[in-house]
Amino acid sequence: QVQLVESGGGSVQSGGSLRLTCAASGGTLERYAMGWFRQAPGNEREFVAAVSMTAKTTKYTDSVKGRFTISRDNDKNTVYLQMNNLKPEDTAVYYCVRGHPWGHIDGIVQSEIASWGQGTQVTVSS
Numbered sequence: 001q002v003q004l005v006e007s008g009g010g011s012v013q014s015g016g017s018l019r020l021t022c023a024a025s026g027g028t029l030e031r032y033a034m035g036w037f038r039q040a041p042g043n044e045r046e047f048v049a050a051v052s053m054t055a056k057t058t059k060y061t062d063s064v065k066g067r068f069t070i071s072r073d074n075d076k077n078t079v080y081l082q083m084n085n086l087k088p089e090d091t092a093v094y095y096c097v098r099g100h101p102w103g104h105i106d107g108i109v110q111s112e113i114a115s116w117g118q119g120t121q122v123t124v125s126s
Contacts, residue, residue: 002027002115004096009120012086016124020081022096022117030074033099035108036081038092038122048094049081050108057105063089086124093119 008020020036035050049070050059058070069082079096096117099107103114 004117006117006120011123017084022079024077033105034079037095040092052105
């Protein structure tokens with residue numbers, strides 16, 4: 001069973017940057033599309049970004065396009081989320097997620113996620 005562990009969260013001021021890292025243990029990530037979700041207090045969990053198995057395709061929710069970049073290094077078994085120009089509305093717990101084996105990037109939707117990390121807090125102050 002592949003375990004996902006996020007790191008890199010923290011507190012920054014509006015306009016700042018953070019890079020989240022999702023490290024996998026207990027297996028390889030190369031067979032899975034991967035993604036990030038987030039949940040702000042009082043809100044439902046929402047999709048942020050996804051990357052295909054080979055990293056050739058990425059997807060983003062509209063509110064982060066042009067500011068966030070998802071990437072992966074299959075040799076290091078790691079997925080990243082580079083977050084630039086952060087805004088207070090980006091404040092949330094961010095979760096790394098894994099799709100099903102050999103799944104398409106379009107499978108990175110909340111109802112079809114195979115595994116979730118424990119989450120890392122991102123706080124952006126104005």
